[in-house]
Amino acid sequence: MNTKDFIDIEEKFGAHNYHPLDVVIEKAQGVWVWDVEGNKYLDCLAAYSAVNQGHCHPRIISKLKEQAEKVTLTSRAFRNDQLPLLTQELCEITGYQMMLPMNSGAEAVETALKAVRKWGYKIKKVEEGKAEIITCTNNFSGRTISIISFSTEEQYRDGYAPFTPGYKVVEYGNIEELEKAITPNTVAFLVEPIQGEGGVIIPPAGYLKAASDLCKKNNVLFVADEIQSGLGRSGKLFAYQYEDIRPDVVIIGKALSGGCYPVSAVLSDKEVLGVFNPGDHGSTFGGNPLGAAIARESLKVLVEENLVEKSFELGNYFREKLGEIETAHVKEIRGRGLFIGVELHPVAGGARRFCEALMERGVLCKETHSHVIRFAPPLVITKEEIDWVVNLVKEVLQMP
Numbered sequence: 265m266n267t268k269d270f271i272d273i274e275e276k277f278g279a280h281n282y283h284p285l286d287v288v289i290e291k292a293q294g295v296w297v298w299d300v301e302g303n304k305y306l307d308c309l310a311a312y313s314a315v316n317q318g319h320c321h322p323r324i325i326s327k328l329k330e331q332a333e334k335v336t337l338t339s340r341a342f343r344n345d346q347l348p349l350l351t352q353e354l355c356e357i358t359g360y361q362m363m364l365p366m367n368s369g370a371e372a373v374e375t376a377l378k379a380v381r382k383w384g385y386k387i388k389k390v391e392e393g394k395a396e397i398i399t400c401t402n403n404f405s406g407r408t409i410s411i412i413s414f415s416t417e418e419q420y421r422d423g424y425a426p427f428t429p430g431y432k433v434v435e436y437g438n439i440e441e442l443e444k445a446i447t448p449n450t451v452a453f454l455v456e457p458i459q460g461e462g463g464v465i466i467p468p469a470g471y472l473k474a475a476s477d478l479c480k481k482n483n484v485l486f487v488a489d490e491i492q493s494g495l496g497r498s499g500k501l502f503a504y505q506y507e508d509i510r511p512d513v514v515i516i517g518k519a520l521s522g523g524c525y526p527v528s529a530v531l532s533d534k535e536v537l538g539v540f541n542p543g544d545h546g547s548t549f550g551g552n553p554l555g556a557a558i559a560r561e562s563l564k565v566l567v568e569e570n571l572v573e574k575s576f577e578l579g580n581y582f583r584e585k586l587g588e589i590e591t592a593h594v595k596e597i598r599g600r601g602l603f604i605g606v607e608l609h610p611v612a613g614g615a616r617r618f619c620e621a622l623m624e625r626g627v628l629c630k631e632t633h634s635h636v637i638r639f640a641p642p643l644v645i646t647k648e649e650i651d652w653v654v655n656l657v658k659e660v661l662q663m664p
């Protein structure tokens with residue numbers, strides 16, 4: 265079977281809720297992937313930052329195999345010997361008192377939304393049914409009905425009404441709007457410290473700190489969605505660390521398992537996660553021993569291979585090299601660490617054609633918001649590999 269055969273089958277039997285580049289990948293290692301025709305590509309998307317540790321990291325795969333042969337699922341009806349160690353190790357690395365494990369990112373966001381509402385009623389004493397959560401324009405936190413209820417992307421909501429009430433949306437980066445939106449019923453402010461799907465948008469300097477101060481002053485929980493920006497992507501363990509703050513709640517997923525398994529988590533302290541009693545919330549697969557063993561090893565790889573520091577240094581290098589390209593198409597190059605957005609002028613004809621041209625040359629990346637090319641390779645990329653990518657980027661950005 266060749267590329268076209270696979271695509272035809274998927275188009276016929278699979279729902280068309282994605283518009284992928286037409287490359288059919290059959291294997292991967294580190295920053296490289298190979299398609300069914302034997303072509304090799306450097307992956308500059310890293311599965312939306314889920315494979316920060318690189319594809320099929322030998323240590324993570326070895327743990328996966330080892331744990332798969334022992335026990336994969338107990339459900340939380342019984343305990344297992346991996347989850348306790350993951351809870352401890354994750355809390356030690358991140359400095360939070362507690363964690364709650366889930367699977368996908370959206371589930372962890374839902375968990376955080378439930379936690380802050382319950383905290384609002386039980387601890388802050390908001391009147392039952394009145395809790396409000398403030399979110400930002402241009403946000404992306406997943407695809408469930410409640411999460412898209414506060415999306416500002418028309419397509420994400422189209423056809424899915426009625427929506428979950430209890431959300432207010434304020435402009436990302438606008439501290440006055442946030443201040444005005446807070447009421448005695450506000451329980452939380454949910455924000456991405458860097459908006460990934462929104463186009464690698466970095467808020468104005470001081471915004472996160474000011475927002476965090478406002479939250480403290482008003483007894484509102486500051487919730488950071490670090491599912492994409494966290495775990496090294498931004499050049500720090502968490503993107504919120506670029507400002508001197510400590511969110512009350514941090515949501516992680518994606519790279520928590522090095523791309524080997526869906527594992528997500530909500531991190532917070534006893535005051536918030538302590539609101540859950542047995543039966544209040546759960547998941548059959550959340551905290552399963554296979555996922556927990558994989559997440560433990562993925563965190564160790566992140567720390568022991570200094571991937572956070574590498575992301576910081578190589579990100580600076582990557583952006584500097586991109587900045588040297590002479591082209592009329594680029595409006596702005598921005599990012600932190602290896603989380604890079606290249607925004608094109610509207611007249612450039614959209615980012616998709618450049619992504620397709622890069623694919624033909626052996627680099628995989630994906631447009632976000634039609635006019636931004638995101639470069640977010642696995643954090644194990646080398647300087648030489650960056651040079652190689654930048655040369656090809658230069659070639660395509662110099663197309664008419």
Ligand SMILES: *Cc1c(COP(=O)(O)O)cnc(C)c1O
Pocket residue numbers: 312368369370371373404405406407456460461489490491492493517518
């Ligand atoms: C990807 C992402 C999510 C959702 O994660 P899923 O695993 O796709 O459900 C939530 N928030 C942010 C910031 C993300 O990038």
